[in-house]
Amino acid sequence: MIQTAKILKGFKTAESRWARFGPYYAMFPVEFAFGVIENYSKAGDFIIDPFAGRGSSIYAGGVLGRHSLGIEINPVGWLYGSVKLCPADKKDVIDRLLEIYYIKNYFNKTITELPNFYRMCYCDEVLKFLLAARRHLDWKRNNVDATLMSVLLVYLHGRLGEGLSNQMKMTRALGINYSIEWWKRNNLEKPPKINPAEFIIKKLNWRYEKGKPEVFDSKILFGDCTLKLVDIVERAKTANIKFSLLLTSPPYCSVTDYYADQWLRLWLLGGPVIPKATKEKYKGRFVSKETYYNLLDSVFYNCSFLMDKKSTIYVRTDKRDFTFNTTLTILQKYFPEHKTKISESPFNKKTQTEICGNSTKNTGEIDIILTK
């Protein structure tokens, strides 16, 4: 834990400034991700996280010199994760931001076509700028655009003064009607007046103040891990690579909906203007126990071909019976030779749902650790 303590102390290194990049629901506390990787692997090892979220495990692995591979299906999590592994140069990001800022007035008319929610959430300057960014940033293919877009996502909503929006939670966007009622009740009908270029440049200056993080061979693939893993198993076999550590936290059955929670950020990425429940596989809430079982079964089955005989499988999951028992059963099925240890939240004081504002007693996380 010596290296972790040095890297994360205060915000004195580029690595610590970028480590917490990207508010996301149920994210790993960074100390936890660094702690597990330092404890259960060594430099040069291969590590994998099939449910990478905002990429904390992959980032920690890369910073600590491990080859790290993640997969994430939600574009918000994927963008945070992949940008922090390799942010574009600050100057290029600022130049691109100014280009977007100068074309924002073409969107004068478009703002009136949006539901009232948007004009209560953002002042006109911000809204036009966001619409220009939404139309023009090629965040899937271009690293400068991806970096700028991911920074906009970070500050898209938050407490008054901390983001571009009217008062909102940072980790998840609340519903349209709920937000409007709340702003009305609290005399916050008018959004804060913000110059988006000045606001974001200030944030970029802070983020880049210590430079860019040094991250060793790491990548997060965008897509469904049940499909991507099939290809990874083939490639690893051809290259004769075995993984030493699987560190992950799968979605919890019937708890979170990463699409509903992130609906406003997904809008900025080109998604629907109002929150819509998605029917696409693995993208909404996991309500069906059968689908949930099949997801974990497929993922850990494929991972069993990737892992070294002496590897560690470290899974942080929900304490509630169904998710916990399903995860434990499947892990023991595919790693029968490993020893199982159950542990409650080591390496950090708060649970990851407490960090997001949920501190009810019968919920929370538990760690299943399989070692050889």
Ligand SMILES: C[S@@+](CC[C@H](N)C(=O)[O-])C[C@H]1O[C@@H](n2cnc3c(N)ncnc32)[C@H](O)[C@@H]1O
């Ligand atoms: C508990 S979160 C992981 C959070 C992560 N440990 C972090 O620090 O941000 C579970 C993640 O799994 C993703 N997910 C769910 N189904 C998936 C699938 N089939 N393929 C890839 N990712 C998936 C969700 O989008 C979500 O981001």
